[in-house]
Amino acid sequence: xxxxxxxxxxxxxxxxxxxxxxxxxxxxxxxxxxxxxxxxxxxxxxxxxxxxxxxxxxxxxxxxxxxxxxxxxxxxxxxxxxxxxxxxxxxxxxxxxxxxxxxxxxxxxxxxxxxxxxxxxxxxxxxxxxxxxxxxxxxxxxxxxxxxxxxxxxxxxxxxxxxxxxxxxxxxxxxxxxxxxxxxxxxxxxxxxxxxxxxxxxxxxxxxxxxxxxxxxxxxxxxxxxxxxxxxxxxxxxxxxxxxxxxxxxxxxxxxxxxxx
DNA sequence: ATGGCCTGTTACACAGGA
Numbered sequence: 716x717x718x719x720x721x722x723x724x725x726x727x728x729x730x731x732x733x734x735x736x737x738x739x740x741x742x743x744x745x746x747x748x749x750x751x752x753x754x755x756x757x758x759x760x761x762x763x764x765x766x767x768x769x770x771x772x773x774x775x776x777x778x779x780x781x782x783x784x785x786x787x788x789x790x791x792x793x794x795x796x797x798x799x800x801x802x803x804x805x806x807x808x809x810x811x812x813x814x815x816x817x818x819x820x821x822x823x824x825x826x827x828x829x830x831x832x833x834x835x836x837x838x839x840x841x842x843x844x845x846x847x848x849x850x851x852x853x854x855x856x857x858x859x860x861x862x863x864x865x866x867x868x869x870x871x872x873x874x875x876x877x878x879x880x881x882x883x884x885x886x887x888x889x890x891x892x893x894x895x896x897x898x899x900x901x902x903x904x905x906x907x908x909x910x911x912x913x914x915x916x917x918x919x920x921x922x923x924x925x926x927x928x929x930x931x932x933x934x935x936x937x938x939x940x941x942x943x944x945x946x947x948x949x950x951x952x953x954x955x956x957x958x959x960x961x962x963x964x965x966x967x968x969x970x971x972x973x974x975x976x
Numbered sequence: 977a978t979g980g981c982c983t984g985t986t987a988c989a990c991a992g993g994a
Contacts, residue, residue, distance in 0.1 A: 725983055727983095728982090728984095749993085751984070774984050774991090830992080830993085831994095886994060920994070922980085923981035924980040925979075927981095934994080963982090966981085
């Protein structure tokens with residue numbers, strides 16, 4: 716079984732590239748972020764052979780899970796697990812969708828960017844991460860296979876940044892963001908890419924500006940976390956840099972996890 | 977040192993991204 720995650724930065728602009736990528740990489744599950752489209756306009760018909768679970772909005776954010784099998788369950792946002800009262804306004808931005816497929820809980824997230832350390836959006840990012848921690852705490856169970864895929868907008872360690880010096884005040888690398896990420900690992904989730912590779916220079920996002928991709932000036936901010944029962948089933952996890960080199964690409968590359976299921 | 981680019985909007989600049 717193969718599960719992939721890809722921030723496509725507009726599904727309408729990237730539709731042909733997603734189709735092209737799926738033709739070569741017929742993964743069982745594809746988690747998409749930044750679809751930037753309302754559900755009525757999501758191009759479901761352009762993905763034959765895949766079921767689309769979608770949670771979108773106009774212009775911003777938006778997540779979707781494409782899967783060969785029809786999910787047994789689908790939910791959107793934090794509220795179905797945490798209740799509307801504790802979630803407040805956090806479900807207004809469409810950043811979380813959750814399906815169950817083949818007994819596997821698959822949660823697709825688009826963590827807020829945070830703009831800059833200390834900004835209002837940064838506070839929102841940390842609050843969103845705290846709520847995600849509550850959500851996953853309620854889901855995680857010693858015998859339940861859970862996979863949390865998406866754009867985390869956090870580089871977990873200095874190994875995950877091309878130039879890590881002086882990044883403590885940089886968005887995606889600040890200590891509070893990294894502490895938040897560690898707290899997910901403390902729930903016995905593991906970063907599946909790091910189970911397979913300790914190499915530096917392995918990135919999933921490169922700025923459109925300044926020839927960043929050509930120079931491999933990137934960040935590893937898209938991750939697939941797995942719960943403990945999935946650990947022995949991991950066959951491989953890799954980043955597919957190819958679509959980042961295509962014409963008019965997304966600024967993110969897909970990450971693929973292969974499980975022995 | 978800074979910013980460099982890209983997407984969507986009802987736009988003809990701006991917000992947001994990271």
